[in-house]
Amino acid sequence: MSEAAPQFDAAGFRKALGSFATGVTIITSRDGAGAPVGLTVNSFNSVSLSPPLVLWSLAETSNSLSIFRAATHWAVHVLATDQEALSGRFARRGEDKFAGVEVEAGVGDVPLLRGCSARFQCRTAFQYQGGDHVIFVGEVLAFDRAETAPLVFHAGRYAHATRREASDSAPRNAWLEGSFNEGFxxxxxxxxxxxxxxxxxxxxxxxxxxxxxxxxxxxxxxxxxxxxxxxxxxxxxxxxxxxxxxxxxxxxxxxxxxxxxxxxxxxxxxxxxxxxxxxxxxxxxxxxxxxxxxxxxxxxxxxxxxxxxxxxxxxxxxxxx
Ligand SMILES: Cc1cc2nc3c(=O)[nH]c(=O)nc-3n(C[C@H](O)[C@H](O)[C@H](O)COP(=O)(O)O)c2cc1C
The missing domain is CATH 1.10.10.10 (Winged helix-like DNA-binding domain superfamily/Winged helix DNA-binding domain)
Structure with missing residues (x-):
């Protein structure tokens, strides 16, 4: 890494990073006293299939930093398209995020949310300092998935994921050039x-x-x-x-x-x-x-x-x- 940080326009840098469309996850765990903790995260990614590893990064300014640093287990919930409100709730600080939310007990007593597209229950494998974030790598101990469409985040907004059809980009030839066709x-x-x-x-x-x-x-x-x-x-x-x-x-x-x-x-x-x-x-x-x-x-x-x-x-x- 270079010694002096390049002089980026911070807003422009954020915007450019936002071009990368991601899913949306909520990471949950428990603090030392057993209270549930969680936050919305889109820095989640897969790392390795064998052994099964995933990662996500947590801002050093997060209220939950010390809790996740000490946690032995956490769970990643890949949110479904109808869970935008839950994503909003877990992205707000100071909120009682779990109030009225039904949870199941996962490995290591980690609270598991329901109705997600996929869930990965992990044991903390590594932690790395990455600038102003801490990168958590977890070994996946269990997972489940459902046939629900995922919530998407792109350019700072929630979005839908839709499958593209081959015909989307190649409308059938019309007899008369420029006439009405299936793309009209x-x-x-x-x-x-x-x-x-x-x-x-x-x-x-x-x-x-x-x-x-x-x-x-x-x-x-x-x-x-x-x-x-x-x-x-x-x-x-x-x-x-x-x-x-x-x-x-x-x-x-x-x-x-x-x-x-x-x-x-x-x-x-x-x-x-x-x-x-x-x-x-x-x-x-x-x-x-x-x-x-x-x-x-x-x-x-x-x-x-x-x-x-x-x-x-x-x-x-x-x-x-
Ligand atoms: C779509 C979305 C993605 C986010 N991704 C991350 C992330 O990857 N890492 C992170 O630290 N915060 C991320 N945040 C922000 C946190 O959810 C937010 O700061 C939260 O309030 C932190 O909670 P805490 O301070 O109670 O830990 C994201 C927020 C949203 C809406």
Whole structure:
């Protein structure tokens, strides 16, 4: 190592390191008095297969430094995509990180968290000083894994891991150069919507509802009572022309009641019908998610939400109220 540290721009250096996408882990152990300790760590890495070794590094400023230095055992939890809140909690100082968190006892009585993509139970093998961090190398004594998508950290933010398909980078040749093809966003969205709704439509037919009536009915489940302009906002660009007719149809069937100001709410019959449709549509969704994989589905939802917001920033306001 050179004697004088190179004069880096610290923020730029951090940013460049952040280009390296990682998973997110929580490392746990117990202090001398037996209290559980843990923190969020993305410096985890594999070292050796035989013997099985892994490493991670801990900032010297960490409250848990002396505890991990003295610990004979610790566990690495590779977080699943739905454990972002847990990651946030274990990255905050001074917080009672384990409050309300269910743990199991691992090797050396190390607290083990549940619902992770993988867990490695380790015995401390080596410790090295590495600048302002201490590097811990552990021998893996036991591990387990689940088929859950991992949480990802990239450029200082949480991200999704999605598998790439060969077709992502090589769309099929179109007959006419520059014509619409499978890489065209409009085609993908339209085709996806039509195919999804082809599975939901038989349920609507059973309830004798048109697509527009279903959109309106499901919009009305967002809040106890929706003002006319809220309905307009929620369905803008979806069923502008046919909304009035859809509302009349739902009203005449006793599914929706409309007051003098034009505000709407579901009647008990309307709520029951909406609940039947929502649970049936959710069953269709879960079949699709089973085929797609939970991680891919979470990534798709997050991207579609962003797309909807880009196309119409007002939509989110209605859903978040
Ligand atoms: C995604 C992410 C990755 C992190 N990786 C590390 C790491 O590798 N090493 C480290 O010392 N701190 C890391 N931290 C910061 C610690 O989690 C944070 O400083 C924590 O409060 C330390 O807890 P303690 O002081 O109670 O030990 C990370 C935080 C986040 C959000």
């Amino acid at each position: 966003l409009g085609y993908l969205l339209g085709r996806g919507h039509l195919q999804f709704f082809a599975r939901v439509r038989p349920l609507l037919a059973e309830e004798k509802l048109s697509d527009e009536e279903f959109y309106l009915l499901s919009t009305l489940t967002l809040k106890q009572r929706l003002e006319n302009d809220e309905i307009e906002k929620g369905l803008q660009g979806i069923s502008d022309e046919s909304r009035g007719a859809a509302l009349d149809a739902l009203h005449s069937r006793g599914l929706v009641q409309v007051d003098a100001t034009g505000a709407c709410q579901l009647t008990p019959t309307g709520s029951a019908c909406a609940l039947r449709l929502i649970s049936a549509a959710k069953a269709v969704e879960s079949q699709i998610i089973d085929q797609l994989g939970a991680g891919e589905a979470a990534a798709l939802k997050s991207l579609l939400n962003r797309l909807i917001h880009v196309l119409d920033p007002k939509v989110e306001a209605l859903w978040s109220e």
